[in-house]
Amino acid sequence: MQYFPCFQPIIDINKMSIVGYEALARTRSSDGQIVSIGALFSDPSFNRADLLGIDRSVREQAIAYLSESPHNVFLSLNLSPEWMDHVADDMPVPTLEMAKKLGVDPSRILIEFVEGAGDNKNMQRLLARYRAAGMHVAIDDFGAGFSHLDRIISLEPDIIKLDMSLFKRAMSGGVSQEVVQSIAYLARRTGSKLLCEGVETEQEFYFALECGARYVQGYFFWPALPEFIDSNAPKEIIRGLLKGYVERNLNREKQLMLYMEEMELYFLSIQSAMKGHTVEFNTLTAPPDGILRVFVCNCSGEQISPNYEVVNDQGKRTWIVDNANVGSNWSMRPYFYQALAAKQLRQRNQVASQPYRDVRSGRLCQTIGKMLSGDRMLFADIICFGEDDKDNYGNSFYLR
Secondary structure (H helix, E strand, O other): OOOEEEEEEEEEOOOOEEEEEEEEEEEEOOOOOEEEOHHHHOOOOOOHHHHHHHHHHHHHHHHHHHHHOOOOOEEEEEEOHHHHOOOOOOOOOHHHHHHHHHOOOHHHEEEEEEOOOOOHHHHHHHHHHHHHHOOEEEEEEEOOOOOOHHHHHHHOOOEEEEOHHHHHHHOOOHHHHHHHHHHHHHHHHHOOEEEEOOOOOHHHHHHHHHHOOOEEOOOOOOOOEOOOOOOOOOHHHHHHHHHHHHHHHHHHHHHHHHHHHHHHHHHHHHHHOEEOOEEOHHHOOOOOOOEEEEEEEEOOOEEOOOEEEEEEEOOEEEEEEEOOOOOOEOOOOHHHHHHHHHHHOOOOOOEEOOOEEOOOOOOEEEEEEEEEOOOEEEEEEEEOOOOOOEOOOOOEOOOO
């Protein structure tokens, strides 16, 4: 049976062009159709030495094709940690030898390894040899079953490829979305670029943008192809998609501004209804949907009022008093020292915390705060705008 590579385009969203290709092993079925051999890699009955030989042959064919191509792109090659364990420190590295023999600049090759079996220390040494030669490194399927954070720290990959199934689950919100948000944050902080693969719909492309992806690949654009294509082929498609993305987010941003304005106006009305450490709620209108609770602290961070919690009573939103947190100290929370900094800089506007999951309600929320006279600080926990909503594409609104 003959084995050969096909190439799935990797699109740089910023450049709106194809900047690389992932080499994927293929063969022909009995009816002549090109099919994936991916199942062989997870088949324990298939001889591993034969499989390694097939893998290296496909790799060399892909590098040879790159060497003859006029396109200025990189080639992404999948390497199993299992294969890495076959290369001792004193042995030549097959992929490096292939690139050298075929005259390919090592900087045009991305070594993509999947998390799984394999000795981490041996893998680090081998990847260091790839890097020393000028090749780049990507972690594939990050967020799947293994997802060792120590590998991100020790290997400092150039690209993090988000696990396809996690990416698709995250579109529905919940914990999966927060995991993706954390991975996106991790990628930004470590200087890695995020790649979302398996993008099959317009909705998934937009969600990849929400995740902060720099690169995308998937059937929405192209499947794995026998040959490279014009690097500018996606330009008009991406340009149109980005225009739609801006229009969609412009509308959402205006809604967010109106929402925050409503929250802050009500927050000011609470401030005017305060007497000492208490609030005269009989002077207030019913709280809007976004308010969860309000409370007062002193300048040391100690809570000096009860929690005034918003509840639904027979379809009407009203207030109840909860004394459980009186005396608690919140000085370690960012919203506290943000409000304190605003006071010291004599700023009059409210401050807003980063989103977090509220323990009591389980809702994604933010805390807004403002300094009052008498060294008091008024805080309100509010639900993050769009946390429970879906946009016109079915995506969860809230992902920052």
